[in-house]
C-alpha cells in the first residue's frame with residue numbers, strides 16, 4: 001500500500017511538544033482528527049457497497065478496522081499517532097457515563113459499544129507497530145490481556161483489507177470521489193468541509209474506485225455521518241464537529 005506524505009494538512013502543519021505517546025492537540029485538531037477517522041469509517045461502508053465485499057461479522061466493526069488501517073498507512077508516524085489517539089479518545093469520550101446518551105448502552109445497535117470500539121482502535125494501531133507504540137497503548141490504558149492479541153489482530157486486518165486497497169491503488173489516480181457541499185453552510189462548517197475536501201483530494205491522487213461516489217458535507221439536523229447506498233454518497237454532517245468537541249477530553 002502507498003504511504004502518502006501527509007494527508008491532513010491541519011495536523012501536519014501544527015507544531016507541538018512531542019510527548020512519549022503523542023502531543024497535546026488543540027480542540028480544532030482533536031475534532032479534525034476525529035473527522036478524518038470517521039471519514040475513513042464511512043469510506044469503508046462505501047467500499048463494502050461498491051465492491052460488494054463479503055463481511056463476515058458486523059460491518060461497523062469492519063469499518064472501524066479500515067479506518068485505523070488507513071490512518072496507519074496514509075500518514076506520517078506523528079500525524080497517525082495524533083489521529084489515532086484523538087479518534088480513540090473521541091470514542092471513549094462518547095462512552096463517558098456522565099453523558100446522558102451514554103448511560104444506557106444500546107446493545108441492540110449495529111455498532112458495538114463505544115468503549116469496546118475504543119479498545120479495538122487502540123489495539124489495532126498498537127498492533128501495527130508494537131515496538132514503537134508501546135507508550136501509545138499504555139497511555140490509553142490498553143490492558144496486557146488484550147495487547148497480547150494485537151499484532152495478530154492487525155495482521156488479520158491488514159491481510160483482509162490490504163488486497164482490497166491494493167486493487168484501488170493499482171487503478172491509479174482518478175476523480176472517482178466527488179467532493180460536494182450541499183446547501184448553505186455556516187462558518188462553523190468550515191473545518192468539516194476543509195478536512196473532508198482534503199481527504200477526498202488526497203485519496204483521488206492515489207487511488208480510483210470502480211464506481212463514482214459522492215462525498216457530501218451538509219447540515220443534517222443531527223451529529224452524524226453515514227453512507228447512503230441508494231445514492232452512493234458519504235454524508236458528513238456539519239453538526240458532528242460540535243458533538244466531537246463536546247466529547248474532547
Ligand SMILES: [Zn+2]
Nearest residue numbers: 041045060063
Ligand atoms: Zn458505520
